[in-house]
Amino acid sequence: MTVNHSFFRRTAALVAAGSAAVVLAACGGNGSTGHNGHNSASSSAAPSAPASQGQHNAADVTFVKGMIPHHRQAIEMAYLAPSRAQSAEVKKLAADIRKAQDPEIKTLSGWLASWGEQVRAEGVMDHSAHGMDGMMTEQEMEKLKDASGKAFDTAFMEMMIKHHEGAVAMARTEKAQGSYPEAKMMADAITTSQSAEIERMNKLLGKS
Known part of the structure; x- marks a missing residue:
């Protein structure tokens, strides 16, 4: 039973770590995409800034x-x-x-x-x-x-x-x-x- 409990704890830890890695990778991917997307949005918004300030x-x-x-x-x-x-x-x-x-x-x-x-x-x-x-x-x-x-x-x-x-x-x-x-x-x-x-x-x- 102790072994089984220990096994289950290790398995759960591995699953949690794997999930965290997936989440982090996804966040990292989204962060990268989001960062690029943010830059893209900023770039597209920049030309319109003077217009919004008076045109x-x-x-x-x-x-x-x-x-x-x-x-x-x-x-x-x-x-x-x-x-x-x-x-x-x-x-x-x-x-x-x-x-x-x-x-x-x-x-x-x-x-x-x-x-x-x-x-x-x-x-x-x-x-x-x-x-x-x-x-x-x-x-x-x-x-x-x-x-x-x-x-x-x-x-x-x-x-x-x-x-x-x-x-x-x-x-x-x-x-x-x-x-x-x-x-x-x-x-x-x-x-x-x-x-x-x-x-x-x-x-x-x-x-x-």
Whole structure:
């Protein structure tokens, strides 16, 4: 009986050891496969990481950083209309520009902040904006500020057409090169709305 008990104990121990070895081998195999699988998952997840962090690229940043001072200047021009414009149509146009572009500036600034980019405070001179598509020079802005009546109406619309054309060109570049969905949607909206306003101003000027 002692022998049998001893035999059974040894047999049980061997079976347990064998089972443990199988389990360890399986775990080792799974660990290896799991490790490789983890690396594979990490590798496949890595390219999507930037997308989950904003899905924006350099073209989006350029578009947003350019459009903010562009919009601010358009609003500055529009603020002159109530006290200087003669035409009710020009006053209405200026009000529409302010209504559309002011909220867009807030949205654009929010994107920059979320991307960790610097947002220039309003009123801070942005020298990078000089020479940007459609931007008025300081001399042109002074000329507009000094005008009134019909002369203001004509100068305002001629300058704003040029300004809008610049914005549309920037928006088309964003559509072609950007990757941030919301920025591309705004670029689409800018192209549509400002193209319509260009046509509206050309009609008021008798050019179409």
